[in-house]
Amino acid sequence: MSAGEVIPTGLDLGGASQSAPERAATGVQGFWVFLMSDAVIFALLFATYGVMLSRTAGGPTPAAVYKIGPAFIETLILLTSSFTFGMASVTLNDAGPRRRLFGWMSVTLLLGAAFLGMELRDFGAMFSAGAYPTRSGYLSAFFALVPLHGLHVLVGAVWMVVMMVQLRVFGRDAQVMLNIRRLALFWHFLDIVWIAIFSVVYLQGLIR
Amino acid sequence: MTGAVWPAVLGRFDWSSLPFVRAWQDPTVSEIIGAGAAAIVVFAAIGVVALITRYRRWGYLWREWFTSLDHKKIGIMYIVLAFVMLSRALVEAVLMRLQQAAAINTPGFLSPDHFAQLFSTHGSIMIFFMAMPFLTGLINYVMPLQIGSRDVAFPLLNSISLWLTGGAAGLMMVSLVIGRFSTGGWSGYPPYTELAFSPDVGPDYWIWALTLGSIGSTLTGLNFAVTIYKMRCPGMDLMRMPLFVWTSLCASILMIFAMPPLTVATALLALDRYLGFHFFTNDLGGDMMNYANLFWLFGHPEVYILILPAFGVYSEVVSTFSSKGLYGYTSLVWATMAIAVLSFTVWVHHFFTMGQSADINAVFGIATMAIGVPTGVKIYDWVWTMFRGEVRFTVPMLYALAFMMTFVLGGFTGILLAFPPLDYLAHNTLFLVAHFHNMLIPGLLYGMLAGYHYWFPKAFGFRLDEKWGRIAFGCWVVGFYLAFMPLYVLGAAGVARRTQEVFEPAFRPWLYVAGLGALVLLCALASLFVQLWVSIKRRDANRVTAGDPWDGRGLEWSISAPPPEYNFASIPRVSRRDPFYDVKRTGDPYAPPAAYQDIRLPKGSMAGPVIGLAGATTAFGLVWHMWWLAILGLLAVIVAVIARSFARDVEKVIDAAEVERTEAAWLSAVAAATPILREGEMSCANQGLAEIPA
Numbered sequence A: 001m002s003a004g005e006v007i008p009t010g011l012d013l014g015g016a017s018q019s020a021p022e023r024a025a026t027g028v029q030g031f032w033v034f035l036m037s038d039a040v041i042f043a044l045l046f047a048t049y050g051v052m053l054s055r056t057a058g059g060p061t062p063a064a065v066y067k068i069g070p071a072f073i074e075t076l077i078l079l080t081s082s083f084t085f086g087m088a089s090v091t092l093n094d095a096g097p098r099r100r101l102f103g104w105m106s107v108t109l110l111l112g113a114a115f116l117g118m119e120l121r122d123f124g125a126m127f128s129a130g131a132y133p134t135r136s137g138y139l140s141a142f143f144a145l146v147p148l149h150g151l152h153v154l155v156g157a158v159w160m161v162v163m164m165v166q167l168r169v170f171g172r173d174a175q176v177m178l179n180i181r182r183l184a185l186f187w188h189f190l191d192i193v194w195i196a197i198f199s200v201v202y203l204q205g206l207i208r
Numbered sequence B: 001m002t003g004a005v006w007p008a009v010l011g012r013f014d015w016s017s018l019p020f021v022r023a024w025q026d027p028t029v030s031e032i033i034g035a036g037a038a039a040i041v042v043f044a045a046i047g048v049v050a051l052i053t054r055y056r057r058w059g060y061l062w063r064e065w066f067t068s069l070d071h072k073k074i075g076i077m078y079i080v081l082a083f084v085m086l087s088r089a090l091v092e093a094v095l096m097r098l099q100q101a102a103a104i105n106t107p108g109f110l111s112p113d114h115f116a117q118l119f120s121t122h123g124s125i126m127i128f129f130m131a132m133p134f135l136t137g138l139i140n141y142v143m144p145l146q147i148g149s150r151d152v153a154f155p156l157l158n159s160i161s162l163w164l165t166g167g168a169a170g171l172m173m174v175s176l177v178i179g180r181f182s183t184g185g186w187s188g189y190p191p192y193t194e195l196a197f198s199p200d201v202g203p204d205y206w207i208w209a210l211t212l213g214s215i216g217s218t219l220t221g222l223n224f225a226v227t228i229y230k231m232r233c234p235g236m237d238l239m240r241m242p243l244f245v246w247t248s249l250c251a252s253i254l255m256i257f258a259m260p261p262l263t264v265a266t267a268l269l270a271l272d273r274y275l276g277f278h279f280f281t282n283d284l285g286g287d288m289m290n291y292a293n294l295f296w297l298f299g300h301p302e303v304y305i306l307i308l309p310a311f312g313v314y315s316e317v318v319s320t321f322s323s324k325g326l327y328g329y330t331s332l333v334w335a336t337m338a339i340a341v342l343s344f345t346v347w348v349h350h351f352f353t354m355g356q357s358a359d360i361n362a363v364f365g366i367a368t369m370a371i372g373v374p375t376g377v378k379i380y381d382w383v384w385t386m387f388r389g390e391v392r393f394t395v396p397m398l399y400a401l402a403f404m405m406t407f408v409l410g411g412f413t414g415i416l417l418a419f420p421p422l423d424y425l426a427h428n429t430l431f432l433v434a435h436f437h438n439m440l441i442p443g444l445l446y447g448m449l450a451g452y453h454y455w456f457p458k459a460f461g462f463r464l465d466e467k468w469g470r471i472a473f474g475c476w477v478v479g480f481y482l483a484f485m486p487l488y489v490l491g492a493a494g495v496a497r498r499t500q501e502v503f504e505p506a507f508r509p510w511l512y513v514a515g516l517g518a519l520v521l522l523c524a525l526a527s528l529f530v531q532l533w534v535s536i537k538r539r540d541a542n543r544v545t546a547g548d549p550w551d552g553r554g555l556e557w558s559i560s561a562p563p564p565e566y567n568f569a570s571i572p573r574v575s576r577r578d579p580f581y582d583v584k585r586t587g588d589p590y591a592p593p594a595a596y597q598d599i600r601l602p603k604g605s606m607a608g609p610v611i612g613l614a615g616a617t618t619a620f621g622l623v624w625h626m627w628w629l630a631i632l633g634l635l636a637v638i639v640a641v642i643a644r645s646f647a648r649d650v651e652k653v654i655d656a657a658e659v660e661r662t663e664a665a666w667l668s669a670v671a672a673a674t675p676i677l678r679e680g681e682m683s684c685a686n687q688g689l690a691e692i693p694a
Helices: A020-052 A068-092 A099-128 A137-170 A174-206 B002-010 B019-025 B029-054 B058-066 B071-102 B112-146 B155-177 B202-230 B243-275 B288-320 B329-345 B347-354 B358-386 B395-417 B420-426 B430-460 B466-492 B505-537 B579-586 B607-623 B627-645 B656-672
Strands: B599-602 B651-654
Touching: A020 A137, A020 A174, A020 B202, A020 B243, A020 B288, A068 A099, A068 A174, A099 A137, A137 A174, A137 B243, A137 B627, B002 B627, B019 B029, B029 B058, B029 B112, B029 B155, B058 B071, B071 B112, B071 B155, B071 B430, B071 B505, B112 B155, B112 B202, B112 B243, B112 B288, B112 B430, B155 B202, B155 B607, B202 B243, B202 B607, B243 B288, B243 B329, B288 B329, B288 B347, B288 B358, B288 B395, B288 B430, B329 B358, B347 B358, B347 B420, B358 B395, B358 B420, B395 B420, B395 B430, B395 B466, B430 B466, B466 B505, B607 B627
Parallel strands: none
Antiparallel strands: B599 B651
């Protein structure tokens, strides 16, 4: 090193340690790392679910309480919402009016809300069928794993609303763009987790 | 009417939740000690608030420290927290040692319940609120300077992590005054910590303090890892990073992946306790074995989160005070990475006796022994670094030497315990307690103290007092051996850990020696505080403003002490390892840049303190079943996060003229300083400018 040397690119840096694109890249990478940490939480809950699966304590069994039909429709809804968010990401860099971006984000938000509504109805049906979390170790594991995903979707939905408000207030400034990119990562991540839930929880539950 | 209102407001609080009331109703020595501890917390809090108010420092503290996003100030606040918590947990350790020495065929002065709370808080605090804040603070302060950066990647997140940790530590202190703490040990094993056996608030304090702390640590790990990946100055390739940065990176990766298991374990236990789930209960399909797996899936990597940064400190210290480049740098990097990976493959050795098959135990036993190999590589590398070096026995170097000898001893007992048949005999005895203190005191505490002595002059601009440093060092080492070697003997004789009363008179001499050792350790802590006091009083004689008191090697020594807020006036560029050491010998390390530029830095933010306080409030509400308070706290967190996302004016600019003034003042101090040779480092002649021997 030499303390006396100004980096040739110093002017680009403008006194900041990083340029704007570098900052955005750092911001996105940080969110990736967060998602990986969050993935560990889901992984452990899946493992716990696997351990607890046979511990029904004489109560309802997976095959008795899962309804594959609604779960399949929920899967389609969530996958579609990932597609619509993908479309929102495509229009993110468009120079034109923000209408299309708003449109795609609104559709995604509606699909997210529909997913949550259906999931709540499922849980309600399980409760009324005597499948509530305090009944057995197995149901405890189910109600820690699946609603945690739902809670993430809820957070994503609230975040979506905040971003739409910020788009109105700030337009597409660097911070809004960065946070929409992060939200997109979050939303797609939840989709992947749901695929795992659909396979490990619901499909496996069909095996009698 | 009032019968319904008060429980809704106060939850499960009643007057006997206060230790003062308990001591009044039942004035035993044990209760009076509890009330005394609570009184100390209350009076200390009142005293600090009164002093700050008296000297009108609230505004200064709030603006310059609490809301600061400067990684250096955040680092210092972490270390202050670590020292406060170290003091409490060490006093608790002394109480426990004295109790055991006193309670040979008599009940002693502490009730079994009080004793159990003491070992639970001692362990929880030492791990989560002493060790973690200390290493986080050290990394926070040093790592960005070493990689030539102006801050961490996410300064606001850094502040939030600090305040979450601070809030959690505050919750630990509150548990001393309101209610009681868990009696379930630092690992909080169910089913004992389930509602059926521990219906009181204790385990809830434990759950929420750890949960807040672990969320803070996860975010810290994320922040450090991204900082190291993305914020290195030009030319700072991975294999040119100082070893402390490498160990910080590995510890950060471990935090990212190992803290979530703890969050899951405590969250599931909370679901059991609050909503009646059956994860770890004895009935309806609960399985506590799953808790042991989850907890130690965190717990073992945690050991390396604690130890790796200390390894980094030793690498810096040994190299600097031997005036040699690290021997086997590459092997040290690989050994660090190997340890980080292997740390995820050994967790079962914490519960060999819990009934899994012998084959599984064998696999985990072998993996455990395998970790000894990269650790051995490191010891050899440090020894060879000293070989034919110009070794100076400064305080940090003394800690490094004491570490090498003591840690190897602890490693050997670890290899013994890694052998499952032998572990069946030593499991849950004082032998284990001696072993892990033998790893963590040299492997963490000495390392942190070495780092504290080594970088203190950089952070505050003056050296710490040598004499008191040596006294403290002597007490730490002698106290450690006196306190813990007897525990090996007792453990081998079969004394169970966490025993409140001892029924074998033959153990008396060993327990006395261990009790004496604990008192010596208390003297060690007191000496550290005396040292700080003496050093501050004599600071003008020990100034090292020029910034390089130890003929340092890395970028952190190339700037003034204390460093300016922006760290580097111009971002440095490096072309090899030990860049500053090198440029001192080949060029002009203090040549000013051709031109100064405006520097943008993050503005302070109140989001950190608000979120930390709101998080702690939520936790307190949950502990006491004051649901309204918990909901209020949670809403405050959510509102604070969303409100902050609307902030756009988040940067301030330090203009080029001011940078130039600051740098000119420092450079004139450098010009005025008299260079000293290495042998003069520990004298007052040291003004922070190294004379380069021809």
